Each structure stands twice: as C-alpha cells, then as structure tokens.
Amino acid sequence: MNYRSNIRTLLCAMTPLLAAFSALAAPAPAAVPAAAPAAAPADATHTAAVAAVKLAKGNRCMKCHGTFKKKEGPSYPAIAARYKDDPNAEDKLILHITSGKTITRTSGLKEHHKAIMNKSQDELRNLAKWILAE
Numbered sequence: 001m002n003y004r005s006n007i008r009t010l011l012c013a014m015t016p017l018l019a020a021f022s023a024l025a026a027p028a029p030a031a032v033p034a035a036a037p038a039a040a041p042a043d044a045t046h047t048a049a050v051a052a053v054k055l056a057k058g059n060r061c062m063k064c065h066g067t068f069k070k071k072e073g074p075s076y077p078a079i080a081a082r083y084k085d086d087p088n089a090e091d092k093l094i095l096h097i098t099s100g101k102t103i104t105r106t107s108g109l110k111e112h113h114k115a116i117m118n119k120s121q122d123e124l125r126n127l128a129k130w131i132l133a134e
C-alpha cells in the first residue's frame with residue numbers, strides 16, 4: 001500500500017460519513033404541512049369547470065361574455081338567472097351555442113352568434129351546465 005492508495009481508501013471510507021453528515025446539515029424540509037392530503041383525488045366538479053372554461057376560452061366566448069360584467073353579450077350569471085326556472089335550460093343553451101342564430105352587436109352590426117361545431121354533446125352539455133351554475 002502506498003500513500004496514494006491509503007488516501008483513496010480513507011476517502012472511500014469517509015464517503016458514507018460525508019453523505020450522512022451533509023444530510024444532517026441539509027436544511028430541514030420546509031415544514032411539510034402534515035395535514036395536506038397526499039395527492040388529493042381531482043375534484044370532479046373542478047375538473048368539469050376547468051374543461052368548460054377551456055372550451056369557452058378556446059372559442060373566444062369570453063370576448064363577449066364575462067363572469068361579472070356585461071360585455072357585448074350578457075354575463076354568464078345573467079344568463080344563469082334568466083334560465084334558473086327553465087328545466088330545458090341546458091338544451092336551449094346547447095342549441096344556442098351550436099346554431100349560430102343572428103345577434104345584434106352593440107355597434108348595430110348583425111352577425112351570427114358564435115357556434116361551436118366540433119365538440120361532443122358531453123362537452124357542450126358540460127359548458128352549458130357551467131354557464132348555468134355561474
């Protein structure tokens with residue numbers, strides 16, 4: 001054994017110690033909230049709402065409709081209020097957002113309401129439900 005290999009042996013022997021030591025020295029993991037449920041199952045309502053908003057945003061519905069104020073079109077809560085006692089509200093909304101009926105813009109210009117053509121009934125119904133729940 002020469003001097004070099006002695007040093008190497010010594011270093012090798014120390015490696016686990018060093019590792020243990022740096023583990024000790026490492027800052028304690030920032031107070032993991034003990035109560036946080038490990039990966040809470042995605043809440044179905046939340047997932048549905050996210051999908052509805054995504055569909056609305058993707059079709060630029062938010063350009064004319066808002067959650068709070070009236071824009072070119074009525075706000076979603078105003079629509080929900082209008083239909084609150086209508087048992088066929090979902091179907092009517094689906095028809096509205098797929099048929100492109102003529103609307104009059106604030107400028108007076110007439111145009112077809114935006115129609116979502118390429119989505120399944122489930123996705124459309126989910127959007128209608130979301131609007132009616134606003």
Ligand code: HEC
Pocket residue numbers: 056059060061062063064065072073074079082092093096097102103104105113114115116127131
């Ligand atoms: C260019 C502006 C504009 C865009 C974009 C638009 N809307 Fe509208 N929307 C309107 C206007 C204006 C009305 C009111 C029409 C009326 O009552 O005749 C309306 C009405 C509605 C209504 C109420 C229908 C009813 O029977 O009371 C719903 C629901 C609706 N829009 C959903 C949507 C959705 C979903 C989108 C996206 C796919 C969308 N809108 C995109 C302007 C717009």
